[in-house]
Amino acid sequence: MKLVRWIRPIVAGLGGLVLTAMIAQADEANDYPTSARAEYVYGCMKANGETRQTIEQCSCSIDIIASLLPYARYVTAETVLSMSQVRGNLGGEFRSSEQAKNALDDLRRAQAEAEVRCF
Template sequence: MAEDLNDYPTSARADYVFGCMKANGETQELLQKCSCSIDVIASIIPYDRYVAAETILSMSQVTGPVGSEFRSTEPARLALQEFRRAQAEAEVRCF
């Protein structure tokens, strides 16, 4: 169903595009590529798992035992692996 393929809120898509453009360049061409990228990711990973992966990425930056939990557990590793595969697919299709 269409809502299953578009379950990412606009704000989440915009946040991804802003971050992507900040990292790669702020041009019209990059706007198109980054928009394509989040669309591909959204077609591969349901939004709840995307949020989990983004949270793990953010929390793994924290030093000490809290950050360690997000860097070293098997569920965290698997979530990041899924997210990175989706990003790689998006890069192949969009960049």
């Protein structure tokens, strides 16, 4: 009888810890804001056609990218892509920097994986 009194709170506490860990893991896997996902799907659809199948493929694609690349790294790569189109010295820094190249390489690898899995 006394053992049962000790086990119930322990089991309840462990269950709470497991649930908390699962929620934290889900939050980490979904750190991309909805607006970023929507923007990606919109651009992807413009590039690949505006069909129902394309919506599914583009949604899959951003989900794969999000699972492989943290959002902060995605933002860095998107910024590099945008700024590297600027002419002159400012754009040159984004085209020639090793950090910029690494960020773009990470994004391109994630996009290639998404392409293989989703299209």
